[in-house]
Amino acid sequence: MGGVGTGASFIANIQALARYRLNLRTFHAKDTPDIHINLFGHALQMPILAAPVAGTSLNMRDAVLEEELAQAMLGGAAAAGSMGMAGDGPNPALAQIGFAAIKRLEGRGCFISKPRRPEDILRLLRQAEDSGAWAVGVDVDAAGIIGMVRAGQYVGPQPVKVWKEVVAQVKTPFILKGIMTPDEAEMAVDTGAAAIVVSNHGGRILDHTPGTAEVLPGIAKRVKGKVTLLVDGGVRSGYDALKMLALGADAVLVGRPMSIAAVGGGAEAVAALLGQYADQLRSAMILTGCENLAEITPKILWNADEA
Numbered sequence: 001m002g003g004v005g006t007g008a009s010f011i012a013n014i015q016a017l018a019r020y021r022l023n024l025r026t027f028h029a030k031d032t033p034d035i036h037i038n039l040f041g042h043a044l045q046m047p048i049l050a051a052p053v054a055g056t057s058l059n060m061r062d063a064v065l066e067e068e069l070a071q072a073m074l075g076g077a078a079a080a081g082s083m084g085m086a087g088d089g090p091n092p093a094l095a096q097i098g099f100a101a102i103k104r105l106e107g108r109g110c111f112i113s114k115p116r117r118p119e120d121i122l123r124l125l126r127q128a129e130d131s132g133a134w135a136v137g138v139d140v141d142a143a144g145i146i147g148m149v150r151a152g153q154y155v156g157p158q159p160v161k162v163w164k165e166v167v168a169q170v171k172t173p174f175i176l177k178g179i180m181t182p183d184e185a186e187m188a189v190d191t192g193a194a195a196i197v198v199s200n201h202g203g204r205i206l207d208h209t210p211g212t213a214e215v216l217p218g219i220a221k222r223v224k225g226k227v228t229l230l231v232d233g234g235v236r237s238g239y240d241a242l243k244m245l246a247l248g249a250d251a252v253l254v255g256r257p258m259s260i261a262a263v264g265g266g267a268e269a270v271a272a273l274l275g276q277y278a279d280q281l282r283s284a285m286i287l288t289g290c291e292n293l294a295e296i297t298p299k300i301l302w303n304a305d306e307a
């Protein structure tokens, strides 16, 4: 479950977040922070979601069954009042397992297809919609996964016009996951997508990218308010979530820690971990003077130049 190549992209995610420090302020009366958020027309109890993590054979030496992982990730996130996302992979059964998990949760979850051929993506997204999914999308950053192609499952990059056509044909909110530059963020907005995920796939697909917390401010500057802005990569606590929100994200996704909780303790552990991150976020909001998510701005980040 590591990073690709030297691991530089994965390390950059962690280091980028660690570089930001928080301003502690207590001369205020903001003692009950509200962390509720409305995403894709649904009320969530926190702006922290479980990222899509699929492939127990490929990535976890079959530590649990794929069904158990999907149920724990999506079910645990739902139990915590949040939402999880189901992934896709070289084995076409993975997507079907995700649809079943989403259906059992009466749609409380998203499905993220691999960047397959447009007609194959649309076929999967329709199945996800039939299972009731609250949103659907594609991890466009998986365009270079040679292993998928070798397994006979085409993935590849597509021009903006193709994503426009895909967006036009889905009924539920559409997510483009794997945006790392301001120019592509603007293009993603042009497609009509409801949300983007600033992500380098946890450093698992292209070596030597910046950390997501490094590129997020530049992307937020261009597209904040025009699209739901999600981010993942290296979020390991409610404090990290707060930093990402201050840098411009509307909500964050957490990958590896949720999957580790899922394998070790099932849905209960995923819900407990999300609950812990939510508590940390609330505590940190009190100590940085934020009453609600809208009040989380760069002002809460320490700036050495102003010290």
Ligand SMILES: Cc1cc2nc3c(=O)[nH]c(=O)nc-3n(C[C@H](O)[C@H](O)[C@H](O)COP(=O)(O)O)c2cc1C
Pocket: 001, 013, 051, 052, 053, 054, 055, 059, 086, 087, 088, 089, 112, 139, 177, 199, 200, 201, 202, 203, 204, 232, 233, 234, 235, 253, 254, 255, 256, 257
């Ligand atoms: C084992 C593993 C499997 C993953 N599978 C998928 C997937 O099927 N679809 C997807 O969009 N992202 C997938 N991801 C990427 C995550 O959704 C997320 O972008 C990344 O893990 C975030 O970084 P973090 O683990 O540091 O929180 C996977 C990540 C891991 C570690």
